[in-house]
Amino acid sequence: MTDVATARMIEIRSPEDGTLVWELPMASEKDVSDAYAAARSAFPGWARTPAAERGAALRAAAAALRDRADELARLNHEETGRDVAEAREGVLAGASTLVQYAELGPLHRGRSLLGAHEAIDMMVPEPRGVVVALTPWNDPVAVSCGLIGAALVTGNVVIHKPSERCPRTGLALGEALRMPEGVLQTLSGDGEVGARLVVSSDADVIAHVGSTATGHAIAEVAARTGAKTLLENGGNDPLLIDSDVDPEWAAEQAALGAFANCGQICTSVERIYVHQDIARPFITALTRFAVDAKLPPLVDRRHRDHVHGHVMEALARGAERIVGGEIPSGGGAHYPATVLTGCEPGMAVLAEETFGPVAPVRVVPDFEQGLAEAASGPYGLAATVLTNSLEHAQRAWRELPVGTVKVNAVFGGAPGGAAQPRGASGTGYGYGPELLDEMTTTKVLHMAIAGGRR
Known part of the structure; x- marks a missing residue:
């Protein structure tokens, strides 16, 4: 265990x-080593279960997890500023995901393969090891x-290892899940602790x-460790x-996204391309939604500096601030809902991930140009189109x-749906039955009768 006096x-x-809410010790190098030893010891028995x-x-x-939903929601709020009700919904969503995998697992x-009549050919999934x-x-x-x-x-x-921005939430989650010894372990720490975990040759999946x-x-290290x-x-x-869409409804969707x-959702709307024919009423409605928005704070001031830096860079390069875009007085990490117009390709608010309550609007002359610009850039997580045209x-x-x-919906999706990011947004499936395939490796078995046909 970590020595609190020296950690x-x-x-x-x-x-x-x-x-100051609290201070927590980070996992030491020994803690990481011990965690791997415990995991390796527990793996054979858990794999045979x-x-x-x-x-x-x-x-x-x-x-x-459901029994401790209120506690986890409160911890999430205290650490990241997330609305308590939304945080509780996240906890319950996590519980539902566990049930989903309990059923799917x-x-x-x-698969079985057609081969010789006197033989068996199968493809068998096996666990990879330490994740x-x-x-x-x-x-x-x-x-x-x-x-x-x-x-x-x-x-x-x-x-x-949960994020260092929500370590108590992560520890409480581990306590709630209560698995056999060594099967699930939670370590607190920053990027240095994460790096220790990643560089170990004992990691089978990262x-x-x-x-x-x-x-x-991580990808560079994994290329060496396998x-x-x-x-x-x-x-x-x-x-x-x-x-051809209602600009009021489109603005409501944009504000939600x-x-x-x-704006701190993986699939938040980061850039908006609106057809010139409805741009004016759309921007008017979006501005009203922004003024009326009641937002929680950003996770911390370091992140707020990042968000505000993107806004200021856009303004310096000719964008127009319609509403928001100014750091409020007082403590904390609050930032207002912000609408920018006159945004041009190459501005950080269009080219990079802002991850804050910023709606940068670019007016385009037609659907073709909007689609071309929306398809640009290195990221490949998600996108939304609002249209009445099937074509x-x-x-x-x-x-x-x-x-x-x-x-025609910025958020949503069926339970059990998967996602597979592309480009700079990552690789591999997340969620859904497909994630079970990612967590396993396939062994091919060919078994014939000894001595040939009988």
């Missing part, structure tokens, strides 16, 4: 007013439960949800608005080079 500490300050029993353990974990199977899960702060319980649930139900063991820079660094990587990195999700959870919807989902395309 490096994580300091959490309230996003509401900047006061019947899939139905592993599923039952996830159902029990989901029930415990025992059904996960390989390192590095999870984010913006939806810490729901995201973690997806990776942890899929890993555990397929027979892997997990070392989980699953990371977070920044693109960190994802690239670890399987699952990476959901940054996004720069476009919203493309056609000329850009301002929900203060335009078809073109958009075909031509946008992203893992998920949403038509």
